[in-house]
Amino acid sequence: MxxxxxxxxxxxxxxxxxxxxxxxxxxxxxxxxxxxxxxxxxxxxxxxxxxxxxxxxxxxxxxxxxxxxxxxxxxxxxxxxxxxxxxxxxxxxxxxxxxxxxxxxxxxxxxxxxxxxxxxxxxxxxxxxxxxxxxxxxxxxxxxxxxxxxxxxxxxxxxxxxxxxxxxxxxxxxxxxxxxxxxxxxxxxxxxxxxDHPDRHQVEKEFVDACLEVVENGGNAVVPAFAVGRSHEIIDVLVEYKVPYPIYLDGMAQKAANITLKYPKYLKNVKTLKKALRKAQWIKNERERKKALQEPSIIVTTAGMCEGGPVLYYIKRIYNDEKSAIFLTGYQVEGTQGRRLLDEGVINIDGKDYRPKSTVRKFDFSxxxxxxxxxxxxxxxxxxxxxxxxxxxxxxxxxxxxxxxxxxxxxxxxxxxxxxxxxxx
Ligand SMILES: [Zn+2]
Incomplete structure (x- = not known):
């Protein structure tokens, strides 16, 4: 028919x-x-x-x-x-x-x-x-x-x-x-x-190495990640590799994590995820955001394509710092801020263009x-x-x-x- x-x-x-x-x-x-x-x-x-x-x-x-x-x-x-x-x-x-x-x-x-x-x-x-x-x-x-x-x-x-x-x-x-x-x-x-994507384990390793380099130099690694899935995966990677620096989780990823944990049957291993999420420090307010930036740290935050959310708060504060970095972790749709940041090295926040001196790099966690x-x-x-x-x-x-x-x-x-x-x- x-x-x-x-x-x-x-x-x-x-x-x-x-x-x-x-x-x-x-x-x-x-x-x-x-x-x-x-x-x-x-x-x-x-x-x-x-x-x-x-x-x-x-x-x-x-x-x-x-x-x-x-x-x-x-x-x-x-x-x-x-x-x-x-x-x-x-x-x-x-x-x-x-x-x-x-x-x-x-x-x-x-x-x-x-x-x-x-x-x-x-x-x-x-x-x-x-x-x-x-x-x-x-x-x-x-x-x-x-x-x-x-x-x-x-x-x-x-x-x-x-x-x-x-x-x-x-x-x-x-x-x-x-x-x-x-x-x-x-x-x-x-x-x-x-x-094709590069080997996942290789990507994880390169990502962890890049994060370590930033924090060991005294910088902050800001990691824009999608609220659903990606941010949790990134935390899981950092914990698994035993990164000995503070790891923060900010934005809607927190709520998404709580929903995700309600559905263990839909996950490969709920225990590992729970453990990883517990090791991260969940940022609740501006005071904690400030604190996260006062020490070398890795901050996983939404939005994944830098279209809004706390990630903009962090980028505004680290963009001039050569020791810090913005590590993108997902697909950047044409026309989004994340794509512009990646392709042109510029991001517009509240009507103002910022050209980060900090490192900008994308990792293929597709x-x-x-x-x-x-x-x-x-x-x-x-x-x-x-x-x-x-x-x-x-x-x-x-x-x-x-x-x-x-x-x-x-x-x-x-x-x-x-x-x-x-x-x-
Ligand atoms: Zn999708």
Missing amino acids: SFKITGLGGCKEVGRSSFLLDVGEKILLDRGVKLTPQKIEYPAKIKTNLDAVIISHAHLDHSGELPHLFVKSRPVCYMTPPTLDLAEMLWHDSLKIAGIEGFDAKFSKTEIRRTRRFTFPLGYRTKIDITEKVSLEFFDAGHIVGSAITKLVFDDTTLVYTGDFKVVETRLLHKADIKLGSVDYVIIESTYGDS AHPGQSEMLKALKRWSPEEIFLVHGEPEKIEAFRKKIEETLGIKAMPLEYGRTVKVDGK
């Missing part, structure tokens, strides 16, 4: 992921936003009633606009329990930021409550019928706690949406569960479609798969056709070519605002 997929966002870009699957019934896959310094970009409007909404994981570029749907409609949503809790934390934070910066968040606390009420929390490897025709099963995606690969079966067709995933295991999470059975169509992320990891998964699934999303245009094109060359499977990028009709089996 034939079906249609429409790209509403996250097409040839990273951010505002949202795709509409039309099998007669309408299923929405993700509803994210794209945060840039100038504005929030939203996915294209949905002009139809939805039969179900599926959220792959909590990151705002996949979940950020979901509550807005509840201003006018009441679709039933599916996501894992940690995704719901973490997304809720991020939605409240979005409201707070909107309040401070004076823009319209497009939803209120009422819509957040409503979203929770209309969400059916679903764990991994439990198959359920979500509409007359469509069944859903989540698999561990290995990207952040609660992240899911979505498998949909309708008629005789299986469609997989990877969301963001990670095929090799990381410090806190199991590798993605890619044993999905037979797969006909795949919508796959392409963030690193053109390259929670996304490299090209070979993705090819491995695709080879296993061996679908009839592949749709590429969630990547910058050059990366998508490189990935498309590679897939066709090595696997001989037709691959095409989804385009913003366009619908592809798939003839199916």
Whole structure:
């Protein structure tokens, strides 16, 4: 039977992921936003009633606009329990930021409550019928706690949406569960479609060495890290390598840590994480921030792309200090402050440009798969056709070519605002 997929966002870009699957019934896959310094970009409007909404994981570029749907409609949503809790934390934070910066968040606390009420929390490897025709099963995606690969079966067709995933295991999470059975169509992320990541242990070691060099010279290493996942992983690395200097944790990562620890089943080893988090000093107020900067220290803090949060407080205070450093630890989306800092060596805080004299360096702690990891998964699934999303245009094109060359499977990028009709089996 034939079906249609429409790209509403996250097409040839990273951010505002949202795709509409039309099998007669309408299923929405993700509803994210794209945060840039100038504005929030939203996915294209949905002009139809939805039969179900599926959220792959909590990151705002996949979940950020979901509550807005509840201003006018009441679709039933599916996501894992940690995704719901973490997304809720991020939605409240979005409201707070909107309040401070004076823009319209497009939803209120009422819509957040409503979203929770209309969400059916679903764990991994439990198959359920979500509409007359469509069944859903989540698999561990290995990207952040609660992240899911979505498998949909309708008629005789299986469609997989990877969301963001990670095929090799990381410090806190199991590798993605890619044993999905037979797969006909795949919508796959392409963030690193053109390259492979360096060995994780090597990255950890280089990161620890770089941190040690900074603190041994009397500086502060400020480590911007995503609230969900990355900041905890970084703390875990520093503790594991027994770094003998104060390690601080600041920002929303603290709340995210408390939520994460509520879900031991979704983690590889909750004990190690707990132990690591206990060793870090949790910063609660400005006085403690000052104190953290008065001694050589490593400060892990949000936001990971320097778009806000306590990290800006620290950067403003260390940027002139050659002994100190800013160590980025995650993907820096085009147009964000973190990307500018990395590419141009400049960051704008409260309308003023700062050119750090402190070292700026990025470490590849990616929670996304490299090209070979993705090819491995695709080879296993061996679908009839592949749709590429969630990547910058050059990366998508490189990935498309590679897939066709090595696997001989037709691959095409989804385009913003366009619908592809798939003839199916
Ligand atoms: Zn993500």
